[in-house]
Amino acid sequence: MNWDDYRFFLSLARSGRLSAAAKLLGVDHATVSRRVRALEEALDTKLFDRSPGGYALTAAGQDLIAMAEQMESGVIQAENAVGGQRESLSGSVRIGVPEGVAAYIVVEAAQKLCERYAKLEVQLIALPRRFSLSKREADFVVAVSRPETGRLKIQKIADYKLHLYATQAYLDQHPPVRDIAALQSLRGIGYVPELIFDKALDYIPLVDPAFRPRLTSTSVHVQLQAVLNGAGVGIVHDFMARRYPELHLVLPQKVSFTRSFWGVVHEDYAQIERIRVCSAAIIEHMREVLRDG
Numbered sequence: 010m011n012w013d014d015y016r017f018f019l020s021l022a023r024s025g026r027l028s029a030a031a032k033l034l035g036v037d038h039a040t041v042s043r044r045v046r047a048l049e050e051a052l053d054t055k056l057f058d059r060s061p062g063g064y065a066l067t068a069a070g071q072d073l074i075a076m077a078e079q080m081e082s083g084v085i086q087a088e089n090a091v092g093g094q095r096e097s098l099s100g101s102v103r104i105g106v107p108e109g110v111a112a113y114i115v116v117e118a119a120q121k122l123c124e125r126y127a128k129l130e131v132q133l134i135a136l137p138r139r140f141s142l143s144k145r146e147a148d149f150v151v152a153v154s155r156p157e158t159g160r161l162k163i164q165k166i167a168d169y170k171l172h173l174y175a176t177q178a179y180l181d182q183h184p185p186v187r188d189i190a191a192l193q194s195l196r197g198i199g200y201v202p203e204l205i206f207d208k209a210l211d212y213i214p215l216v217d218p219a220f221r222p223r224l225t226s227t228s229v230h231v232q233l234q235a236v237l238n239g240a241g242v243g244i245v246h247d248f249m250a251r252r253y254p255e256l257h258l259v260l261p262q263k264v265s266f267t268r269s270f271w272g273v274v275h276e277d278y279a280q281i282e283r284i285r286v287c288s289a290a291i292i293e294h295m296r297e298v299l300r301d302g
Contacts, residue, residue: 196241
């Protein structure tokens with residue numbers, strides 16, 4: 010039984026495409042195809058249905074997943090038992106993290122890790138999306154809502170606050186904002202409603218259902234830049250806004266949100282030394298920064 014063939018099988022099963030599996034494994038797509046074909050020949054069964062849209066598991070392939078994942082868990086535990094004895098961390102750790110906290114907090118922790126461990130590669134995947142730990146899209150995830158399912162180890166990292174901000178120059182161009190109703194005279198900045206990947210980020214309807222953003226983006230950085238440019242008012246993380254003295258709070262007693270960051274890792278990978286060390290360092294740094302406001 011060749012574990013490597015099963016490793017290629019799992020990568021293709023999780024990604025559904027040769028190119029994606031090849032990229033994940035660091036090989037060319039022909040190698041993935043050849044190793045999967047070798048496994049099919051060894052088992053004398055068809056594991057995938059191939060089509061222009063990708064690779065879909067057959068019934069036999071579905072039956073094989075559980076056994077292959079058990080093998081994967083055993084290999085991970087063995088590697089960790091050996092790797093834990095090394096003096097220095099090496100290899101890559103892929104971290105899925107929202108772009109705002111990635112740029113303003115997590116990158117600082119990542120820099121310190123790289124400076125301490127010269128052979129370590131920290132990959133920050135800062136995209137507005139959810140990550141599948143079971144498909145190895147990330148080794149560790151900073152989530153904005155607590156996952157409800159999966160074989161996961163979850164811990165709350167810290168709360169963070171958001172308020173409504175605008176530049177003084179923009180506010181000076183409009184009548185004084187003394188209540189929620191007055192927001193109707195201002196241009197709202199926020200997420201594209203249909204493309205919000207997590208309901209915890211859908212702030213604007215909670216301010217006032219009648220207050221619709223007129224300048225929207227899937228990127229929190231674009232939203233922040235729009236507010237800084239004087240394009241309108243927007244909900245901004247306090248840990249981002251404090252970097253910009255030109256930003257002013259708007260109705261802070263009436264518009265205030267508290268959300269939480271969660272640290273999530275798959276049970277099978279939680280004790281791998283490089284993942285354990287990186288996730289602990291990031292969580293500690295996030296808690297320190299967010300505790301200070």
